[in-house]
Amino acid sequence: MRSPQRLRGIVTGVSPLYETDKRVELFTPTEGRLTVRAKGASRSQKRFGGRLEPTTILDVQLQGGGMPLLLDCEVVTSFVTLRSSFNAISVAMYGIQACRLATVPQQPNPELYDLLVALLTTLDTMASPKTALTCFQDGFLHAEGLSPDGTFTHVFEAYTGQSLPPPLLIE
Numbered sequence: 001m002r003s004p005q006r007l008r009g010i011v012t013g014v015s016p017l018y019e020t021d022k023r024v025e026l027f028t029p030t031e032g033r034l035t036v037r038a039k040g041a042s043r044s045q046k047r048f049g050g051r052l053e054p055t056t057i058l059d060v061q062l063q064g065g066g067m068p069l070l071l072d073c074e075v076v077t078s079f080v081t082l083r084s085s086f087n088a089i090s091v092a093m094y095g096i097q098a099c100r101l102a103t104v105p106q107q108p109n110p111e112l113y114d115l116l117v118a119l120l121t122t123l124d125t126m127a128s129p130k131t132a133l134t135c136f137q138d139g140f141l142h143a144e145g146l147s148p149d150g151t152f153t154h155v156f157e158a159y160t161g162q163s164l165p166p167p168l169l170i171e
Contacts, residue, residue, distance in 0.1 A: 004063045004071055007031060010116060011056045012096045024052055024070060026060065027096075029110035033103055036062055038070040055079050055092050055120055079124040087129040087169045094167035095119045095136050101162045102144065111143040129169060 009026035012033070017023040022038040038052060051058065057076040062068040082088045099116050103109055115136065122132045137152040146155055156164050 004061045006059065006061055008057065008059050008076065011052055011054050011058060012100060013054060014052050022052060027099055027113060027116065029113035030108050032107040032109060033100065033105045036068045036070045051075050054096065055082060079120050081126060082120060082124040088123040090167040090169060091129040091133045092120055092123055098140060098156065098164055101160050101164060115139045115143055133167065
């Protein structure tokens with residue numbers, strides 16, 4: 001049996017798996033996108049309660065291959081302030097979706113990871129979501145080595161072959 005692996009990652013999504021487990025998507029700088037299984041996470045609030053929320057940065061301990069088992073996690077940053085603004089949440093989820101669509105599983109991309117952390121940190125400081133969005137889009141193009149010919153949406157679609165609608169922002 002392989003020894004447990006320790007990683008730091010951003011929770012990008014959570015969904016039910018089996019009766020009491022959860023499927024947790026993480027984006028890490030060294031392992032890229034990972035899908036892990038949090039055994040019993042739906043049953044017990046004691047073990048993972050509140051820690052497996054999208055945008056949370058965790059230090060995790062994983063074991064196994066394929067869909068590794070999440071043995072333990074510790075919150076590094078939870079970005080509580082970000083969650084108080086609809087526009088900030090919308091831009092954060094847009095950044096997460098852009099990272100999901102632009103990478104394949106187990107593709108390390110530390111520059112894109114750092115860019116996503118910077119976006120979440122900026123949004124958590126109650127900065128303008130529109131400004132944070134523009135900085136993220138510019139940084140994304142630079143990190144992926146893309147030329148800003150046209151709108152970000154068009155460049156992104158040409159790059160990934162998938163559409164990424166802009167975030168819904170309320171005035």
